Amino acid sequence: MELIQANQGKHFCKCGCNREITAKQYHNYRGIPNFIKGHSNRGRTHSVQTKNKISETKRQGKNNLFTCLHCKQEFIEEPCKKRKYCSIQCCNNHKIGTHHKEETIQKIRTSNKGPLFNIECLNCRAVFSVSSSRRNTAKFCSGNCHSLFKKGKPNRKHSEALRKLYAEKKIKAWNKGKHMIHSGTFKSGHSPSNKTREKMSETRNRLFEEEKIKVWNKDIIGQDSHAWMDGRSFEPYTLDFNKNFKKIIKERDKCCMLCNLGFKDLYLLKRKIAIHHINYNKLDSFKENCLSLCNKCHGITNHNRPHWTTFFQSMLREQYGYEFTQDQKMIIDFVHNTLV
16 A cells, blocks of 8 residues: 555656556556556557568568469469468368378377277177276177177176075065066067967966956946947948948038048048947938047047037038937938938
């Protein structure tokens, strides 16, 4: 504080601006500067010798000609830049197809991966090099050696410590006492052979008979289900309910009657089109009793059936002029009953 008070208003910038230099505490160690920050180069010019050197380098650069390594054309450039190509396009085109040398590749590998470590393969006993990140995990030189080692060439055996633990029953196998059955799902593109299918079915049936496996939906299906309707779903359709009948109903509706989506949109959404019986009776295959629905909407109509019958009958009455009784029965004119 004494230095700041003593030198306050006594020092000015020597560049010619005559601005006051404010004294600060760190000036006690470095000393008070002669210039304000940024004023030290004001008014200075190059000497005659430096000006002559700059002019000589510019003159030499104008007269120097270089040949492009790619297009073999001559171009003018200053010698200090040492350009090899006339443009960036020539530089990129010249490097196409070129590869690094083996020495540079090894340098890049060592710089990226670090030092390499030699490890002996457990299967073929060959020595292979591994980076520091895989030093403690790598055990095989290739995937083939890994697969052969797992198959039993050489046979894998438990260590002595594990055998002792299994013998003392301190460790128990995770699948001991469990009946493992194949779930039936295989890799994409692979399917089991007929022999394996037969074996799977035999073991499954045997376990069902021994009651070691139970059906998860045994209490839901059949007569025990809450949606049981005297087995109507097992009844066959009539002969009139064929492809031609379905085609005529689809041409009439041209969309799903519930979600109002066209057939093209349903095809993009991967939804199938079904022909629904309004009174849920398969024997009544008439145009007054059928309409087209997508598979999503068709599943919704299985519940609260009286509501959906009245809803679809009122819809067909408005759009096509069909008539129905109050008891939800159809009025069919068999004389003029055409499906067109």
